[in-house]
Amino acid sequence: MSAASTPRASTGSATGRREQLLAIAAQLFAEKGFRNTTVRDIADAAGILSGSLYHHFDSKESMVDELLDTFQRELFAEYDATAASDLTPLAKLESMIRSSFRAIDEHHSEVAIFQNDSTYLATFDRFAYLPERNERFEKLWRGLLQEAVASGELRDDLDVDLVYRFLRDTVWVAVTWYRPGGALSAAQVADQYLSILLKGISRG
Amino acid sequence: MSAASTPRASTGSATGRREQLLAIAAQLFAEKGFRNTTVRDIADAAGILSGSLYHHFDSKESMVDELLDTFQRELFAEYDATAASDLTPLAKLESMIRSSFRAIDEHHSEVAIFQNDSTYLATFDRFAYLPERNERFEKLWRGLLQEAVASGELRDDLDVDLVYRFLRDTVWVAVTWYRPGGALSAAQVADQYLSILLKGISRG
DNA sequence: GTCTATAATGGGATAGAC
DNA sequence: GTCTATCCCATTATAGAC
Structure with a gap:
């Protein structure tokens, strides 16, 4: 993409129309699901007609x-940096x-879309990267769990597969109820989740 | 429904054609989602043409x-029996x-359909019972959690709302990976889940 | 960058023959 | 209980005017 191919004169807004439309689509996909959101829904929410969307996409x-790919690239970059650090497995x-x-x-929105629609989307060739990254994620987290058991940081009497799924699911399913800007910050939720996960909920 | 209105001569099979078709639909809805399953998909899987389905439904x-309502009635009957017992809250x-x-x-299949499609289905009047039962479920479980904290069975330093969601989600999300007849029985999975939930995964 | 108009397809549902 | 035939509508996408 050359600089010349990226027009940004006229309207001026730094985040172009394209990004606005993408944000609107993201919210609708997340709320109602990909298949249950029509291009007309998106156009309506943007105040234009459906045909006009095809000027942008x-x-x-x-x-x-575009939504899922961009988001996942960022997230995996963070994971990779952590994996390369000198922290303990846990x-x-x-x-x-x-x-x-x-x-x-x-x-x-992106997390919600991924959670709700990735199985369906993965049936199309262009989304082959979804199952691929799922596998990478699984290898990474499962590997760390095994290391943490081996190093004595975690209990060794549990089925590691099951712990992996427990871990993965408890984290991502939070997207179904967590609302940005709510009573608990993401960091506070993470603290409590980790406390439950590591120490359990029973007393004594 | 009088006995006379329930034909069961001819073919003989105790579980009628209707139940067979319902089971086929359940599996497809669970696998691909409700909206992503066409009546033609169901008919194909049953070896008939789509129009013929409308003789039964x-x-x-x-x-x-029919699938969701029947399933939920059974499940809540079990919950109610437990709630009425003399066990401790925990x-x-x-x-x-x-x-x-x-x-x-x-x-x-029913659990998977409920997990994947109840938000969408709840937008129709006829499925008003879905959010209603969700509320009943929440009151029941959240109430027991509060009682268990008050009675000293559970930690009192955690946000009860968050623990409720943790509990609810860790249980039901298992439908995404659990396969009947797999390596671990449902009872074994429940044992390990409860062990993690109550005692945590960290060692010592 | 948006609109008008419309093509093309797919999917839910119906009526009546067999 | 299933098939044939078909209707009707919603939805994605296109072409060209403004």
Whole structure:
């Protein structure tokens, strides 16, 4: 993409129309699901007619593609930095869990779309990267869990597969109820989640 | 429904054609989502043409309605029996958690449909019972949590709302990976989940 | 960058024959 | 209980005017 190919004169707004439309689409996809959001819904919310959307995007799929791909690149960059650090296995996991809650806070729509629609989207070739990154994620987290058991930081009497899924699910499912700007900050939620996860909820 | 209105001669099979078709629909709805499953998909899987489905059911919505309503009635009957028992608050919760994992095992498709599509379905009047039962569920479980904190069975330094959601989510999200007949039985999964939940995953 | 107009497809549902 | 035939509508996407 050359500088010349990126027009930014006329209207002036630094975040162009394209980004606005993408943000509107993201919110609708997250709220109602990808298939249940029509291009007319998106156009209505943007105050234009559906045909006009195609001046900015190839297709509805292109919109969700751009949203998910951009978000996932950022998130994995954070994970990779943590993985490369010199923390203990458990501390790396804790750090990644905090990154994940931050992602739920800062990229709420994208996480919700991923949670709700990635199975469906993965049936199309262009979204082959979704299952690929899922595998990378699983290898990373599961590997850290095994290291943390080996190093004595975690209990060794639990099924590691099950703990992995417990960990993964408890983090990401929070997108269904967490609302940015609510009573608890993402960091506070992460603290309590980690406390429950590590120490349990029973007393004594 | 009089006995005369329930034909069961000819083919003989005790579970009628209607139940077969319902089971086929349940599996497809669970796998691909309600909106992403066409009546033609269902008919194809049953080896008939789409029009023929309408001899048995009013509409696609009627099918999913019957599936969810029947399942939820059974489940809540179990919860109510537990609530009426003389167990401690925490023991009641444990029992309900075990009931829930059994439901994931025995009514896998219905739970998956509920998890994936109830938000969408709830936008229709006929599914008003979904949010209603959600509220009942929440009152029940949240109430037991508060009682268990008051009785000293559970930690009192955690946000009860957050613990409630943690509890609810960790149970039901298991439907995304649990497969009936797999390596771990539903009872074994429930044991490990409760162990993690109550005691945490950290060592020492 | 948006509108008008419209093509093309897919999907839910119906009526009556067999 | 299933098939044939078909209707009707919603939805994605396109072409060209403004």
